[in-house]
Amino acid sequence: LVRGLEALKELPCETQDHHRVPLWVNTGLMADVVRSLERGAEGVGLYRTEVPFLLRDRFPSEEEQRLIYREQLEAFAPHPVTMRTLDIGGDKSLPYFPIEEANPFLGWRGIRVTLDHPEIFLAQVRAMLKASEGLNNLRIMLPMISSVLELEAAQTLIYRSFHELLEEGHKIDLPPIGVMVEVPAAVYQARELAERVDFLSVGSNDLTQYLLAVDRNNARVADLYDAFHPAVLRALQQVVADAHSQGTPVSICGELAGDPGAALLLMAMGFDVLSMNATNLPKVKSVIRSVTLEQAEDLLAEVMQLTDADAIGHFVENSLQRAG
């Protein structure tokens, strides 16, 4: 197995007819970095910055954050590392910043918290920008965006930090800025968002929960939580079309991208990058390498005729088995 992984690592992720699909990883801990590099990840599509925040008993200072981010950026350089600004609230609250609400997933989460607390956002962005000095492989990504105004407010703060740091003498480039599409409102604003950013990245974990009105962590409705639901797949297709209409690349960084059958559908939809847990990367790469783009497109066309998530799941599973 280890030798197989080693060989696969060196092979490009491309279909039989040479359609390239970069596979990136989702990280949080330094341990993820090692596993990702061993598996041949070509970049980081989602670095969950809340992970280091969750591991302490107070907010890390700007300098502490800089050191943590620098480690990630250095480990992957020259590959890109997409750092998501703090996404707390929902199911992730910090012990030293408790948020108590009746409906946390519909409440004070992600960008909503950091726009209300610009001092947290600015310290984090400054730390990221400083960490990128001399490496230039940073990308900044904003979670839970549900309107153009939120994006613009966050961009203003990022530009402000950037200019401050230039004045302080740092030699940095403005990194690409992107937004996560994980709230239904962002699906219907994908074109307007895409026009204003360097990339979009779909967070299918939250998008599934919000489109289907199914709590992603509630066991009682776990059967209903299914990203193969036709409504979710149609939303994903729409986001790709809208992003590309503005010439903006679009990736996906939810768990869905790490499912080999789903990865074929996502590739066929036209996602430019698939970002996943490092564990799933070799499996996804093998499957992509075993098909042609046309086969994946045919699979997608058939799937989009089906009307329920179970039928889609079985259809994809059977097709994968037939293909060996």
Ligand code: PEP
């Ligand atoms: C998502 O929502 O799909 C996502 C990637 O972010 P998280 O799982 O951290 O909410």
Ligand code: MG
């Ligand atoms: Mg999310």
